[in-house]
Structures are given as structure tokens and as C-alpha cells.
Amino acid sequence: MIHVPKLNLRGSEATLRSAVKACRLPEQTWPVDILHRRLCVSQRTSRTVVLLADPAEVSRVLVESEKQFPKWMPIYRHSAARETGTGTIFASTDADWAPLRRAIKPLFHSSRWSLLVDVARHATLDATTTCNPVNIEAFFTAISVDVIMRTLVGDDADATADYHLAAIAQGLVEKQHAGDLHGAMQHIHELATTCTSRGPGAAAISGVDMAGALPPRPRPMQEPFLADNRLALLYAGQETTALTMSWCFWILGQDEELQSRLRSETRDAQAATGSLSPEAIGKMPRLMAVLRETLRLLSPSSATVRCTTQDETLCGQAIPANSVIVVPIYAIHRHRDLWDQPDTFDAERFLRPIKHPMAYLPFAAGRHTCSAARSVMYEMAAVLATMLDRFEWVTHAPEDMGLTNKLVLSPTSEMKVTLNALEPRGAAVIA
Ligand code: HEM
Numbered sequence: 001m002i003h004v005p006k007l008n009l010r011g012s013e014a015t016l017r018s019a020v021k022a023c024r025l026p027e028q029t030w031p032v033d034i035l036h037r038r039l040c041v042s043q044r045t046s047r048t049v050v051l052l053a054d055p056a057e058v059s060r061v062l063v064e065s066e067k068q069f070p071k072w073m074p075i076y077r078h079s080a081a082r083e084t085g086t087g088t089i090f091a092s093t094d095a096d097w098a099p100l101r102r103a104i105k106p107l108f109h110s111s112r113w114s115l116l117v118d119v120a121r122h123a124t125l126d127a128t129t130t131c132n133p134v135n136i137e138a139f140f141t142a143i144s145v146d147v148i149m150r151t152l153v154g155d156d157a158d159a160t161a162d163y164h165l166a167a168i169a170q171g172l173v174e175k176q177h178a179g180d181l182h183g184a185m186q187h188i189h190e191l192a193t194t195c196t197s198r199g200p201g202a203a204a205i206s207g208v209d210m211a212g213a214l215p216p217r218p219r220p221m222q223e224p225f226l227a228d229n230r231l232a233l234l235y236a237g238q239e240t241t242a243l244t245m246s247w248c249f250w251i252l253g254q255d256e257e258l259q260s261r262l263r264s265e266t267r268d269a270q271a272a273t274g275s276l277s278p279e280a281i282g283k284m285p286r287l288m289a290v291l292r293e294t295l296r297l298l299s300p301s302s303a304t305v306r307c308t309t310q311d312e313t314l315c316g317q318a319i320p321a322n323s324v325i326v327v328p329i330y331a332i333h334r335h336r337d338l339w340d341q342p343d344t345f346d347a348e349r350f351l352r353p354i355k356h357p358m359a360y361l362p363f364a365a366g367r368h369t370c371s372a373a374r375s376v377m378y379e380m381a382a383v384l385a386t387m388l389d390r391f392e393w394v395t396h397a398p399e400d401m402g403l404t405n406k407l408v409l410s411p412t413s414e415m416k417v418t419l420n421a422l423e424p425r426g427a428a429v430i431a
Pocket of ligand 1: 089090101148152234236237238241244300301304305361362363364367368369370371372373376
């Protein structure tokens with residue numbers, strides 16, 4: 001039986017009073033019955049705070065009537081804007097946000113997925129020689145940072161990184177575990193500065209495509225937005241991706257049989273297509289299902305937050321203007337009405353249709369859906385397929401692991417595995 005840690009939800013309607021805490025501290029503020037209920041409202045202060053887990057109403061808030069329910073900006077100004085600058089895609093209100101979103105969109109276009117997969121494979125092979133794969137979070141952090149640097153903000157695909165990736169990754173993980181966002185951002189600043197001084201990287205967002213694969217864009221981003229958003233991509237992309245890959249690896253280390261089935265699937269797919277490519281990944285449905293199930297149970301974002309601009313009715317209850325609506329992604333992903341055996345790891349469920357599209361929100365939904373929602377799945381699959389080909393592994397003491405919310409959902413202790421090297425048979429050999 002695979003052990004999957006869970007949050008110890010111990011709040012009540014009274015603890016929902018503070019909107020900032022309801023966004024930041026789910027364990028202390030969300031009532032445990034949000035796993036059964038569709039709506040939980042705290043009306044005790046001047047600002048009403050709502051936890052909304054009803055999929056039809058979530059769809060209205062995030063997708064159908066999204067203009068009526070804008071992002072609640074104070075929560076982003078508290079963290080993202082303070083650390084990355086006010087010109088980022090995260091910190092911008094609607095009018096400023098749209099051109100920024102358009103400017104970064106081509107970076108995630110499907111025409112770049114081959115490059116992404118290839119870079120992810122190289123970054124993984126490099127990390128196995130420069131990092132210690134036993135401490136898996138630092139190992140996957142090095143990979144996710146390297147991939148962002150090489151494909152989005154920094155080096156070109158063939159560059160040899162001369163920043164100290166292993167040390168930066170270790171530092172990032174330590175600061176993130178300590179809940180020290182500012183300290184973590186100093187490492188990210190170091191990376192972003194490296195890429196500006198290295199030359200071609202800055203051009204990645206401003207309009208020059210390192211791989212020659214970008215479709216033309218109408219309005220390239222200019223400084224100072226460029227600098228801020230280079231930081232924002234590192235900020236948004238490294239920890240989320242590294243944690244998801246770490247959890248997936250940590251889970252697979254608990255189930256030898258599942259690991260071996262995925263090894264066969266990923267090797268067969270590479271043999272059938274001749275390389276590790278987006279096409280090969282298209283032939284890895286079980287690996288994708290395992291990644292999706294990992295993101296259901298251990299989605300890095302515990303919530304996304306909106307507000308009301310006028311009086312509304314949600315689930316038949318009147319909600320005044322100026323209320324904060326917390327969409328509790330973590331609780332929706334384990335909601336008793338939306339999932340069978342919600343706390344059990346069962347990747348097969350993603351080989352069948354799910355009950356409601358809004359029951360699954362690891363990348364949020366609507367206009368503010370994660371820009372990398374599709375591309376990052378290819379990246380993570382490429383990294384895991386490369387590791388499956390080269391190693392088998394066993395997770396250390398999984399039952400001692402807990403889950404807590406820092407800026408994102410995080411492990412309570414170091415994630416460790418014992419690795420055993422294999423004779424590679426996948427793309428490394430084919431290529
Ligand atoms: C498994 C990995 C990832 C997960 C689970 C994830 C999840 C999310 C979520 C939930 C949001 C919405 C945040 C909100 O509520 O405002 C978001 C937004 C965003 N993500 Fe990701 N993300 C991942 C990887 C990445 C990567 C690799 C990048 C780029 C390098 C990225 C860039 C962004 C950007 C730019 C936004 C802002 C979109 C907007 O507001 O228009 N993400 N992501």
C-alpha cells in the first residue's frame with residue numbers, strides 16, 4: 001500500500017476569518033469537513049471569506065464568469081510582487097496582465113516541446129553526475145532550474161551551465177523548507193543575474209528564439225518587465241515542478257511493481273519511436289496517469305484565490321461584494337463526492353473519465369491557468385522516463401513523511417531513496 005501524506009486540517013468557520021491566513025495556512029484555518037462540504041463561509045468580519053468546493057460554482061468563478069471574479073491581488077502582492085517586482089504576470093491587475101500573458105505564451109507553444117524534452121533528458125543525465133540523487137528534492141530542483149534556464153530564461157540548449165547548480169538547488173530547498181521565501185529568492189536572483197550577464201538568455205522572453213522554434217509574437221516584452229518576468233518564471237516554475245517530480249519519484253520508490261511496469265512502458269515507447277520525444281511520451285499513458293495522480297494528491301498549490309466585485313449567490317447562499325473566495329484545490333482533489341477512495345493513490349483512475357472537469361485543478365483553470373500546464377507534463381515525463389531507464393530505487397521510511405503548507409504544499413522531512421544503477425536501454429542508447 002502506497003503511503004501518501006495528508007494535511008492535518010484542523011480549522012473551523014471561526015478560523016476562516018482572516019483572508020490571508022485562509023489562503024496561506026490551510027491546516028490551521030480550513031475545517032476538516034470541507035472534504036465533504038461544497039461551501040464554507042465566514043461572515044464575522046467586514047470581509048466575508050468563502051471556501052468554495054462545488055465544481056459547478058468553481059467553474060462559474062474561474063471560467064464562465066471570470067471577469068466578475070478577479071484575482072484577489074493582496075495575496076500576490078504579499079509574496080510574488082514583493083520578491084519578483086511589481087511588473088510580473090503574477091502581480092499585474094487585468095489590464096497590465098493581458099499583454100504580459102500574450103508575450104510569454106509562445107515560450108510554451110507545442111512547437112517547443114521537442115526542445116523541452118531533449119533539454120529535460122540532458123539536464124537529468126547531467127544531474128546524475130553533478131548532484132546527489134539520494135536527496136531527491138535537491139536533485140529534482142537542480143533539474144527543474146536547469147531546464148528553465150536552458151529553455152526559457154537563460155542558456156541555450158547546448159550550453160554548459162557555469163552557475164553552481166547543485167549548490168543553488170540545495171540552498172533553494174533549505175530556504176524553502178524553512179519557509180524563507182526571501183532567502184530562496186536570493187538564489188533565484190543569483191540565477192537570473194547569471195543569465196542576463198551570459199547574453200542570449202535575456203532574449204528568450206524579449207523575442208529572439210534560441211532554438212529557432214518560436215512563432216512570431218506581436219509585442220515583445222521590454223525592460224523592466226523582462227527582468228521581473230524572468231524572475232517570475234524561475235519563481236513559478238522551479239519549486240512546483242521539482243516537488244511534483246520528487247513526490248512522483250518518492251511514490252514510485254514504494255511500489256516496485258508499478259516502477260517496473262512504467263520502466264517497460266517508457267522503454268517500449270522510446271524503442272517504437274526511436275528517441276525520447278513528445279511522440280514517445282504520447283505512448284506513455286501509464287506514466288502520465290501516475291503524474292496526474294501525483295498532482296491530484298500532492299498538488300503544489302493548495303488553493304487559488306479570487307474576490308467578488310458585486311453581490312453574488314454561491315450554492316444558493318448570498319455572498320456580499322468584496323468577499324474573498326478561496327478555491328481549495330487540495331480539498332477539491334480529495335473531496336468525498338468527487339473522487340472514489342480519495343486518499344488512495346490509484347493512477348488507473350486517470351485512464352477513465354473523471355467525474356467533473358473542475359474536480360481536478362492542479363494548474364488552476366480559466367484565464368489564469370498555469371502557462372506551462374501542458375508543456376511541463378512533457379518535461380516531467382521526460383525526466384522520469386530517463387530516471388526509470390537508468391535506475392531502480394526504494395524510498396526510505398515513507399510512513400514517517402508528513403505534508404505541510406509553506407508557500408506550496410511541502411514534505412515535512414527530507415525525501416530520500418536508495419538507488420541502484422541499471423544498464424540503460426532507452427533513448428540514451430538509441431541516440
Ligand atoms: C507541476 C508544475 C506546475 C504546477 C503544478 C503549476 C501550477 C500553477 C497554478 C496552480 C497556477 C495558478 C496560480 C494562481 O492561482 O494564480 C500557475 C500559474 C502560473 N504558472 Fe505554473 N505550475 C507549474 C509549473 C510551471 C512552470 C514550469 C512555469 C514556467 C516556467 C509556470 C509558470 C506559470 C505562470 C507564468 C503562471 C501565471 C499565469 C497567469 O496568471 O496568467 N508554471 N501555475
